[in-house]
Amino acid sequence: MGRAPCCSKVGLHKGPWTPREDALLTKYIQAHGEGQWRSLPKRAGLLRCGKSCRLRWMNYLRPDIKRGNITPEEDDLIIRMHSLLGNRWSLIAGRLPGRTDNEIKNYWNTHLSKKLRNQGADPKTQDKLTEAARKRKGKKKNKQKKENRKDKGSEKTLVYLPKPMRVNALSCIPRSDSTFTLDSNSGSASTSQEKVQSLEAKEVNMEWQADNDGDNMGNIVFFGKDHDLVNGASYIDAHTDHGTLEKLYEEYLQLLNVEEKPDELDSFAQSFLM
DNA sequence: AATGCATTCAACCGCCATGCG
DNA sequence: TCGCATGGCGGTTGAATGCAT
Numbered sequence: 001m002g003r004a005p006c007c008s009k010v011g012l013h014k015g016p017w018t019p020r021e022d023a024l025l026t027k028y029i030q031a032h033g034e035g036q037w038r039s040l041p042k043r044a045g046l047l048r049c050g051k052s053c054r055l056r057w058m059n060y061l062r063p064d065i066k067r068g069n070i071t072p073e074e075d076d077l078i079i080r081m082h083s084l085l086g087n088r089w090s091l092i093a094g095r096l097p098g099r100t101d102n103e104i105k106n107y108w109n110t111h112l113s114k115k116l117r118n119q120g121a122d123p124k125t126q127d128k129l130t131e132a133a134r135k136r137k138g139k140k141k142n143k144q145k146k147e148n149r150k151d152k153g154s155e156k157t158l159v160y161l162p163k164p165m166r167v168n169a170l171s172c173i174p175r176s177d178s179t180f181t182l183d184s185n186s187g188s189a190s191t192s193q194e195k196v197q198s199l200e201a202k203e204v205n206m207e208w209q210a211d212n213d214g215d216n217m218g219n220i221v222f223f224g225k226d227h228d229l230v231n232g233a234s235y236i237d238a239h240t241d242h243g244t245l246e247k248l249y250e251e252y253l254q255l256l257n258v259e260e261k262p263d264e265l266d267s268f269a270q271s272f273l274m
Numbered sequence: 275a276a277t278g279c280a281t282t283c284a285a286c287c288g289c290c291a292t293g294c295g
Numbered sequence: 296t297c298g299c300a301t302g303g304c305g306g307t308t309g310a311a312t313g314c315a316t
C-alpha cells in the first residue's frame with residue numbers, strides 16, 4: 001500500500017484544459033487568491049486534480065506570464081545558467097521574469113540541447129551543479145552520497161557569498177504594480193565566517209522597480225530596505241534585457257568562481273539552492 | 275492530397291521538502 | 296518524533312502541429 005494519491009482520480013478531467021475550465025480557475029483565483037490547491041477544484045467547480053489546477057495557473061494562466069519567443073539574450077542566459085545550475089529549471093526560470101520552469105525546460109530540451117550538440121558540446125556535461133542539485137534533492141539514488149557527505153563530519157564549508165540574491169520563480173515576476181519584494185542577502189563582513197553569519201542574519205528586502213512603459217523588463221533598479229542602493233554592485237540600471245541578464249550572469253560567475261574554488265562550489269550550491 | 279516522420283509543448287506523474295498537529 | 300497534508304520540482308508522455316516526400 002503506497003501513499004494515497006494527492007487527490008481522487010475518479011471522475012476527474014484530464015488532458016487539455018477547456019476555455020471554460022480556464023475561466024473558472026482564473027475567476028476563482030482572482031477572487032480568492034492562490035493556494036489551497038487541493039480543495040480549490042471543488043470550491044471553484046472544477047473536475048480537476050488540485051495539482052493540475054496549480055500547474056495550469058502557474059504555467060499558463062497567470063497574468064504575468066511572458067508569452068512569445070525566447071529572445072537571443074534569454075537564450076544565451078539560459079545556456080550559461082544551465083552550465084552553472086544544471087537542470088534546476090525553477091531556479092533558472094526565477095532569473096527570467098515571466099518565464100516558467102516548464103517553458104524553459106521545454107525550450108532547453110527542444111532547442112538548446114540540440115543547438116549545443118550541433119556546436120559540438122555535450123549538453124549534459126554543461127551542468128556543473130547537477131551533482132549538488134541531486135544531493136539536495138535527496139533522491140534515493142543519491143542517498144548514499146548524502147550519507148557519505150554526512151560522514152565527513154559536521155564541519156560546514158564556509159562559503160564566500162558576495163551578494164547572492166534569492167529569487168524564487170514567483171517573486172521574480174513583476175506584479176501588476178511593477179513593484180515586488182525579493183529576498184536578498186547582503187554580505188559586507190570581512191571574514192568568511194562573518195560573511196556567512198552576516199548573510200544569515202541580514203535579510204534585505206529589495207524592491208525591483210520596473211517601469212512599465214516597455215516590455216516586462218524595463219529599467220530595473222534594486223533598492224535596499226531604505227531604498228538605498230544595495231552594495232553598489234547590486235545596482236542594475238539596464239536599458240536592455242541583455243544588460244540585466246548579463247549582469248545577473250556575471251553575478252553568478254562571481255559567486256561560483258568555479259575554477260578557483262572548486263571545493264566551495266558544492267557548498268555554495270547548497271546555500272544558493274536553499 | 276495523402277501519408278508518415280519530426281518537433282513542440284501542455285499536461286501528467288512520481289518523488290521530495292516543508293509545515294503542522 | 297512521527298505521520299499526514301500540501302506545495303513544488305524535474306522527468307516524461309502524448310496530442311497537436313509542422314514539414315518532407
